[in-house]
Amino acid sequence: MEIYLDANATTPVLPEARAAAIAAMSADYGNPSSIHGTGLKARALMDEVRARARRVLGAPTGELLFMSGATEGIQTAVLSALTALRKRRESGEPMPQLLLYGATEHKAVPEALRHWNDLLRLNLQILAIPVGPDGRHDLQWLRERAPRAGLVCTMAANNETGIISDLDGIQTALTGSPALWMVDSVQALGKLPLRLADRPIDYAPFSGHKLYAPKGIGLLYVRAGAPITPLMAGGGQEGALRSGTENMPGIAALGAVLELLETGDLFKSANELHACGERLKSALRDAFPQIVFNADRAPCLPTTLNFSVPGVSSKVLLDLFDAANIRVSGGSACGASKAKPSYVLEAMGLDAWRCASAVRLSFGPATPSGLIDEACERIRACGASLRDSCLTQTFQRNAMPVERINRYVVDGSVCYLIADSSSRRCVIIDPLPQLTQQLVQWIRCRSYILTAVLDTHSHGDHASSATDIWRGIPAVLADTTDFRDRDSLGWPLGSQEIHLGEQRLSRLHIPGHTRDSTAYLLHDANGLCAAFVGDTVMPGALGRSDFDVSEPQKYGPSLKHLLAVVGSDALLLPGHDYDERYACTLGIEIARQPLVASVLKGSMDAKSFAAAKAHLERDLAPTEYETLACGARVDACRETASVELKPSELFARIDRGERFVLVDVREPYEHRLGVAPQLGEQVRREAVPLSSIVNAIPGWLAAETDATLVLFCRSGNRSAKAAQALRRLGLERTVSLAGGVALWPEPKQASRHAVSA
Structure with missing residues (x-):
């Protein structure tokens, strides 16, 4: 059974809403603009839904327009406010200079402000209202700028954190301001008491699919007397304020939801929602003892939990929950695919790791209690699975078996952990600072002995974290704590090989990318298993050799030396893998990279190879991760055949x-x-x-x-x-x-x- 806990992104359509939509399509299918009987029935239905919405929203006066959703409502509100400001400018009236929006607003708001400000050529200054660590608006900042503001946009409750805005405080801060006020009320509907008529709110958009209605239907409240400019002109529907034939199935479905909300037959009370939220919080604490809740300093919707787990990325948590058939998200659904840190949490000033690893769990006011109970059981199972994988700071004695070579990737940089289960010894190659805690946890959890931490070369794009890893390992799990008996790349001085049970590592000096570039060759009883070659050879690329520490004239001979030692079919494991190709061989790169073929087949000498390579490396742009590119891609690795x-x-x-x-x-x-x-x-x-x-x-x-x-x-x-x-x-x-x-x-x-x- 799927457990859907991403209600802030969208909700399932309630059976009552589906039935109402089907009835509107099959029986009451009239056009509400028609004057015959069938059309009049549709008009009556629409009027009934609008009247019910007025009661639910506490809006007996003003306009209440049916729209496609909150984004259209936001666009209409912003266009209306900015058009009114332009008219003031054209008539010579004093003109406010600022457009203000909360720093944690949904992206639809600042994007709408920028769009219409440019299109109407107002050239007003757009500023984000800062928020504190509690996620609430800086009212003093707002109070100081309110006299110069033409439009202020805030939220009733935040979609990522659930933090409830201090609307009374904002109202006070705006006292005497000429600004129009828009309040994004999408997340408030069904969860907070809304009294639109009790506050000087000029615009309030709503979206039906956030509260069990279908997608494509929403509402915009416009206070009586507030300016309004139609976003859509045409046949004059909605009093000529929103043209286009009305979405009657959507309106009927929204009406059914509003009826359930008004009667209280299905939706949970505030106390019941709070109890459900506390049960989920308790399960999360059991599953992840180090959990940090990111919105615990201010009043929050009980239906929204935003959290981070130290040392565990949001991607790992999302994959984990999804595997358990629990649907959660990493923030706003509109930005989920971009995999960027949460701008909402960044605006609150939270630590970078919390912003980058945040997960949002949200349920709706009609979520059954039994589903919450099942979710709690699965969340605890998720925690156990993560502990058994040694991915949390909680010690676990039931660690799962490990493979010989374990691969970690951070922004295209690759780190390897070689483990030998018989001797319980391990070696780390090319450690990355971002992985220090995870690697230390891996070793501590499994009680392996750390034998060496090696770098394949002196890195230009990051600092080696070898020293930090050694410091994080208890003495009983380390071969030595004396760093003086190791060279600059971490190799034990005086040692020809590093032994890991029946496995052994040897090294091969291959200068070019840097003077100290080294390959580490892993052998077992059957011979060579793999070669860790750093940036000397990458799938579709060669490491650049234009650094001060590079030796470009030695690059070609080093490739020949590598071929002579490992052959053309040995698996080469790179230090960077920008295209997720995992490994390569010299034989494959000969076929894919003309430069490699030329130097290894003898048609190009070392000097010519260095010159040709230098030509490729001119003006190398940063990577997609905005890091230093460590090689020029020759084979772009963009296969066209469908797999x-x-x-x-x-x-x-x-x-x-x-x-x-x-x-x-x-x-x-x-x-x-x-x-x-x-x-x-x-x-x-x-x-x-x-x-x-x-x-x-x-x-x-x-x-x-x-x-x-x-x-x-x-x-x-x-x-x-x-x-x-x-x-x-x-x-x-x-x-x-x-x-x-x-x-x-x-x-x-x-x-x-x-x-x-």
Whole structure:
């Protein structure tokens, strides 16, 4: 069963609302502008819904217009206010110079202000009203600027944090100001008592889909006497204030929701909502003892919980919750795909880690209590899964098994942890400052002995965190605490090899990218397993050699030396991976990069290679992460062939007798919680997390089989990128399950092959 806890993004449509919409489409389908009987019935329905909305919102006077949603309402309000300001300018009246909006407003507000300010050529100054650590507006700041403001935009309650604005305080701060006042009331409907007529609010937009009505229907309240300019002109509907044939199914559905809200038959009381919120908070504290709630300094909607967990990214938490079939978000749904730190929390001045790792859990006033109870159980299971993965600061004795090579990526930079389960020893290669806490936690949780922390070269884009990692490890888990017996890259002085049980690491000096560039070669009883080559070779790129510490004339000879030692088929693991390609080989890069081919096949000498490489590296732009680019991409790694396979195509190919291996590339903390596609006994299954997929690649490459690898994850995004990477490595029979687990057919929709676990 799906547990939907992202109500601030949207809500399911209530059965009563669906029934009302269907009735409006099937029986009461008239156009309310028609004067015959069918049209009059539609008009009566619309008038009834408007009257009910007036009672619910406490707005007996003023305009109450049906719109497509809050964004249209915001646009109409801003256009109306700014048009009135332009008329004042044209008539020679004194003109306010400021447009003010809360720093934590939904992006629709500042974007509307900028748009219409530019379009109407007002050139007014747009300023964000600061908020304090409690998320509430700085009323003194507002009071000082209110006399020069033409429009002030605030919220009733914030969509990310649930923080309730001090509307009475804002009203007082605006006393005597010429400014019009818009209050975004989207999150307040059904959760806060609204008394629009009791305050000098000029505009208040609402959105139906935030309270169990369909998408595409909303309301805009306009105070009597406030200026209004139609955003849409045409047939004159809504008193010529919002033209276009009315969305009668949406209006009918919204009316049904407002009726339930007015009668109190379904929606929970404030006390009941508070109790539900406290139960969820308690479960979150049990699951994540170090949890920090990001909106605990001011009154909040009990239906919204915004939190961060130290050392755990929002992506990990979202994947974890989604695997448990709990739907939460990382903030506003409008910005969820951008994966940026929360501007709302940044405006509150919270620590950067809290802004970057925040998660929002929100439920609606009609969420059943039984669903809250089930959510609490699953949240506690999520915490246990994260602890078993050693990803929290809470010690866990039931840590899950680990792979030999574990891969971590931060903004394109890659760090590796090599673990040997027999000796319980580990080595870290190219440590990143952002991962210090996570790596220390990994070692402490599993009680491994840290043998070495190595860098492949002196990094130009970040500082090595080796010293901080050593300091964070208890003495009993470290080979030594004396840093003086290691060279500048962390290699133990006087040692030819580092032993990890039956595995061993050797090093190979390959100057070029930097003078100290070094490859670390991992061997086991069967020979060379992988080479950690830093930035010397990357999938589709070579490390740049235009630094002061570079040795460009030695780059070509170093590539030849590397080829002579490891061969053309050895798996090379890079220090940067901007395109999520995981690994490469010299053989593949010879085929993909002309420069590599020229120098390794002998058609270009070291001097010519250095010159050609210098030409590529002129004016290198920063990476998409706004970090220093450590190499010029030659093969852009943008494959055009589709790797996606729809479930229906998969079923058909199984029926034709084709062989498949279903590979779950989700992380262990995900796949232990969630369901996975089931395809019967004839389809073999493997669990190969992307963080350790490099361990499986050699076996897949060596296997003599005609089976197709079908990778899947939660949404299909990660698995599609991995499938492209594996094809680049030579595994042509690799596909990604389109839509992942999220779009896997329900049992009744799937063929005889597919059932849910």
